[in-house]
Amino acid sequence: AIQMTQSPSSLSASVGDRVTITCRASQGIRNDLGWYQQKPGKAPKLLIYAASSLQSGVPSRFSGSGSGTDFTLTISSLQPEDFATYYCLQDYNYPPTFGQGTRLEIK
Amino acid sequence: EVQLVESGGGLVQPGRSLRLSCTASGFTFGDYAMSWFRQAPGKGLEWVGFIRSKAYGGTTEYAASVKGRFTISRDDSKSIAYLQMNSLKTEDTAVYYCTRGNWFDPWGQGTLVTVSS
Numbered sequence: 001a002i003q004m005t006q007s008p009s010s011l012s013a014s015v016g017d018r019v020t021i022t023c024r025a026s027q028g029i030r031n032d033l034g035w036y037q038q039k040p041g042k043a044p045k046l047l048i049y050a051a052s053s054l055q056s057g058v059p060s061r062f063s064g065s066g067s068g069t070d071f072t073l074t075i076s077s078l079q080p081e082d083f084a085t086y087y088c089l090q091d092y093n094y095p096p097t098f099g100q101g102t103r104l105e106i107k
Numbered sequence: 108e109v110q111l112v113e114s115g116g117g118l119v120q121p122g123r124s125l126r127l128s129c130t131a132s133g134f135t136f137g138d139y140a141m142s143w144f145r146q147a148p149g150k151g152l153e154w155v156g157f158i159r160s161k162a163y164g165g166t167t168e169y170a171a172s173v174k175g176r177f178t179i180s181r182d183d184s185k186s187i188a189y190l191q192m193n194s195l196k197t198e199d200t201a202v203y204y205c206t207r208g209n210w211f212d213p214w215g216q217g218t219l220v221t222v223s224s
Contacts, residue, residue, distance in 0.1 A: 043214035095170050096154045
């Protein structure tokens with residue numbers, strides 16, 4: 001199975017900060033990567049698909065980039081509702097595999 | 108509005124069976140693959156398996172951890188996807204989510220399965 005290494009595992013930031021989360025695949029996955037946000041007690045929500053495409057209804061402060069093995073999720077200006085856990089997910093082949101998650105906390 | 112609602116979770120003893128349902132609304136169910144994921148308490152997300160749409164053969168794929176014990180099926184006439192779980196183990200304890208399509212969106216609210224004696 002493809003291993004997804006996500007970093008950092010946790011991150012403290014303030015409202016208005018720009019934050020970046022990275023994900024590295026153990027082999028090339030083209031752009032078959034999504035980013036998901038999960039709040040406590042809630043289901044995950046798709047933010048970015050195909051590495052850089054913004055899902056409908058997701059604020060434009062979220063962006064994704066990368067291809068091959070290295071990917072990035074950027075939040076340009078953190079809002080209070082953005083404090084959550086973020087996961088990357090590769091859908092290049094089976095089984096789909098997640099990164100370990102990044103818990104984004106308020107500083 | 109596209110909506111997925113899971114049901115059927117609960118407390119079950121090891122070795123027993125349970126069937127989860129995922130009832131869909133707001134879209135043409137038969138046009139989409141449907142997937143199941145799970146999340147053990149305090150842990151990350153794990154893919155369980157999925158079923159393709161009939162147009163792609165309606166075939167299934169499973170995670171190694173559940174292959175041979177879990178079966179995914181679908182009833183397009185009722186817009187329901189099922190997850191039949193047999194020979195349950197304590198490590199199957201998790202919230203189970205269903206989701207739609209290739210990019211897994213949206214997700215249902217989840218249903219908790221607790222495997223314990």
